[in-house]
Amino acid sequence: MTTVRVQTAPQRKRRSIASWTSDQLDLIVTPVLALVLLILLVTVWTYSTFDPTTERILEPAQLARQMWEQTILAFFSTVLVVLIAVPVGILVTRGGAPRVKNSMVSVLGLGQAIPAYGLIVLFFVWLGQGGLTVIFALATFALLPVLRNTIVGLEQVDKSVIEAGRGMGMTGFQSLTKIELPLAVPIIIAGIRTATVINVGMASLAFLIGGGGLGETINAGLKLNRPTAIFIGAVLVALLALIFDFLGGLAQRYLRPKGL
Amino acid sequence: MTQPLIQLQDVTKSYPGVDVPAVKSLNLDVEPGEILVLVGPSGCGKSTTLRLINRMIEPTSGRIIYEGADVTKGDPNALRRRIGYVIQQVGLFPHRTIAENIATVPKLLGWPKAKIRDRVDELLELVSMDPALYRDRYPNELSGGQAQRVGVARALGGDPDVLLMDEPFGAIDPITRDRLQNEFLRLQGELKKTIVFVTHDIDEAVKMGDRIAILRDQSEIAQLDRPENILTEPADEFVENFLGSGAILKTLTLRRVRDIDLDPMVTLKQPVHRGEALTAMNDANTTTAVLLDERDHPLRWIDERALNSTRSSLETSGRPITVQLQPEDTLQDALSSMLQSSAGMSVVVDGRGRYLGCCTIESLAGLLLPHAPGVPSS
Numbered sequence: 001m002t003t004v005r006v007q008t009a010p011q012r013k014r015r016s017i018a019s020w021t022s023d024q025l026d027l028i029v030t031p032v033l034a035l036v037l038l039i040l041l042v043t044v045w046t047y048s049t050f051d052p053t054t055e056r057i058l059e060p061a062q063l064a065r066q067m068w069e070q071t072i073l074a075f076f077s078t079v080l081v082v083l084i085a086v087p088v089g090i091l092v093t094r095g096g097a098p099r100v101k102n103s104m105v106s107v108l109g110l111g112q113a114i115p116a117y118g119l120i121v122l123f124f125v126w127l128g129q130g131g132l133t134v135i136f137a138l139a140t141f142a143l144l145p146v147l148r149n150t151i152v153g154l155e156q157v158d159k160s161v162i163e164a165g166r167g168m169g170m171t172g173f174q175s176l177t178k179i180e181l182p183l184a185v186p187i188i189i190a191g192i193r194t195a196t197v198i199n200v201g202m203a204s205l206a207f208l209i210g211g212g213g214l215g216e217t218i219n220a221g222l223k224l225n226r227p228t229a230i231f232i233g234a235v236l237v238a239l240l241a242l243i244f245d246f247l248g249g250l251a252q253r254y255l256r257p258k259g260l
Numbered sequence: 261m262t263q264p265l266i267q268l269q270d271v272t273k274s275y276p277g278v279d280v281p282a283v284k285s286l287n288l289d290v291e292p293g294e295i296l297v298l299v300g301p302s303g304c305g306k307s308t309t310l311r312l313i314n315r316m317i318e319p320t321s322g323r324i325i326y327e328g329a330d331v332t333k334g335d336p337n338a339l340r341r342r343i344g345y346v347i348q349q350v351g352l353f354p355h356r357t358i359a360e361n362i363a364t365v366p367k368l369l370g371w372p373k374a375k376i377r378d379r380v381d382e383l384l385e386l387v388s389m390d391p392a393l394y395r396d397r398y399p400n401e402l403s404g405g406q407a408q409r410v411g412v413a414r415a416l417g418g419d420p421d422v423l424l425m426d427e428p429f430g431a432i433d434p435i436t437r438d439r440l441q442n443e444f445l446r447l448q449g450e451l452k453k454t455i456v457f458v459t460h461d462i463d464e465a466v467k468m469g470d471r472i473a474i475l476r477d478q479s480e481i482a483q484l485d486r487p488e489n490i491l492t493e494p495a496d497e498f499v500e501n502f503l504g505s506g507a508i509l510k511t512l513t514l515r516r517v518r519d520i521d522l523d524p525m526v527t528l529k530q531p532v533h534r535g536e537a538l539t540a541m542n543d544a545n546t547t548t549a550v551l552l553d554e555r556d557h558p559l560r561w562i563d564e565r566a567l568n569s570t571r572s573s574l575e576t577s578g579r580p581i582t583v584q585l586q587p588e589d590t591l592q593d594a595l596s597s598m599l600q601s602s603a604g605m606s607v608v609v610d611g612r613g614r615y616l617g618c619c620t621i622e623s624l625a626g627l628l629l630p631h632a633p634g635v636p637s638s
Contacts, residue, residue, distance in 0.1 A: 028436045117577065119477075137437055144429070152302070158349075158351070158354075159547065160347060160348075160350070160351035161352070161353060162351075163316070163347060163349075163351055163511060164345070164347060164350070164351025164352070164353075164411075164414075165351070165353070165364070166316065166340070167316055167340060167345035167347070167424075168338070168340060168341065168345060168364050168365050168368070168414070168415075168417075169261035169336075169337040169338065169339070169341035169365065170368065171337050174368075178353075179353060182355050183354065183355060236630035257355035258398065259354050259355045259356065259398030259400060260354055260355055260400075
């Protein structure tokens with residue numbers, strides 16, 4: 001017993017230092033990478049000579065619209081993911097039905113097993129074309145990381161902390177909102193961050209069913225054999241993904257409860 | 261006798277799919293103001309029994325009476341807010357400050373903010389932690405011992421009459437554990453709470469308990485009595501085995517020097533001549549005497565060799581008395597002082613340092629083993 005206690009104290013400290021430095025790295029590496037991409041983008045943009053077709057594809061106002069669409073698609077699909085996956089994750093960790101939980105994870109995991117391309121087409125068949133369909137498809141695809149992290153996050157909460165809370169007369173709901181969820185927040189946010197980045201990338205497929213986004217530029221570049229257009233479209237997608245990732249990193253850093 | 265504060269009546273807990281119940285028709289009364297220790301081998305159901313009291317585990321059958329009212333049904337959360345609960349792993353909320361941790365139950369009870377703040381500071385001081393220093397810290401900044409102090413403070417938050425403690429000092433290193441136990445006993449002297457304390461350590465049980473319940477499988481009470489009675493008269497073989505071979509030694513911590521019939525010994529009061537001393541010792545047919553000063557403070561052990569050496573005066577011959585006992589000391593102190601003493605016995609003095617008598621191995625044995633044959637008395 002004694003040795004366990006002696007071991008955990010320094011371990012806990014070491015872990016917090018490690019996560020602190022990884023947090024720091026997180027918040028430095030992403031902007032650096034984004035900066036490199038931005039420089040690359042500006043260089044290519046400035047020093048390439050665009051033929052009229054490329055110029056039409058890379059029309060700035062059009063690019064801005066596509067980036068905006070991509071952002072909106074990624075944002076709302078992530079919101080939808082959170083609205084579905086977090087409550088489901090909470091529900092399956094209540095009560096005592098581990099079988100329900102496991103099968104739930106498998107079923108929702110199917111979303112990720114189907115290629116995003118196929119998923120978008122399936123949702124198109126069901127819901128018709130447009131951005132909303134894309135949002136539903138993306139949400140289905142990115143459900144798993146948030147669900148899994150919610151479950152893991154809630155289950156990794158030290159059982160003795162919950163026991164102490166319940167033993168002092170906290171209700172099940174108070175234990176959830178005041179102890180378990182706050183302590184699971186860092187892990188849940190990590191899942192949301194993953195889902196966001198997936199959604200930003202996958203939103204490039206939205207053009208398939210008329211959902212807009214930077215996929216239009218990349219697709220046009222491919223069809224018309226304009227490598228510069230493909231490159232610029234791809235770099236813009238990557239930039240967006242990095243920005244979302246950075247915001248996720250900030251959230252992870254500042255929404256983490258103090259004392260952890 | 262006063263009304264028991266907590267009563268377990270025929271309480272049984274069985275789990276589905278398991279044939280033998282974890283706790284089988286247990287009857288247990290906890291008197292107000294006492295520390296009742298539940299002790300037993302692991303798996304005997306002592307923790308389960310404790311958790312039945314605040315309904316962290318719901319009994320399968322039987323009744324739990326708390327302050328005269330049946331609490332077997334009804335809101336378990338309301339019940340738990342009236343009962344302090346301390347567990348081995350402490351379970352402090354890592355994302356809450358020490359103050360917020362301690363304020364948990366008062367907040368649940370809806371106390372006004374100012375009252376909570378005062379209560380937190382009061383409790384931190386009670387467990388010997390400086391409120392100004394610790395109030396706003398987080399649990400990960402505390403050592404194991406400090407964390408359990410906060411754990412105890414938190415359990416006392418709502419000023420409950422009852423504390424349930426499940427091996428509270430089990431995960432703490434022996435030195436800190438000893439200190440926390442002593443501090444807790446001091447605290448209990450002031451607070452006079454009713455405490456049910458679970459441990460697997462019979463030494464801890466003997467030290468902490470006003471009464472001890474020794475449990476065997478299915479939480480069956482093998483013996484329930486005051487610690488000294490259990491140690492001297494174990495009810496059966498199970499209890500005897502559980503106490504282990506050191507039971508006699510454990511009683512040493514429970515009994516005091518004043519319980520011993522002190523050996524008068526020959527005393528030589530200053531000023532005394534060598535010749536007088538020799539006569540006195542020869543008359544009493546003893547080889548050792550105690551030299552006292554004018555105010556009856558013991559000075560030295562005088563033996564034959566000291567008497568025979570004529571080189572120095574009486575007050576510098578013989579061996580000095582370095583350890584003295586007082587009637588309040590435990591027999592354990594007495595034994596260790598006797599072992600340290602050059603004469604194989606130690607002197608007992610009163611509060612002002614005046615000689616009362618001597619404590620010998622024989623008198624100690626005579627107290628501990630009243631039925632042992634052939635204990636010589638001098």
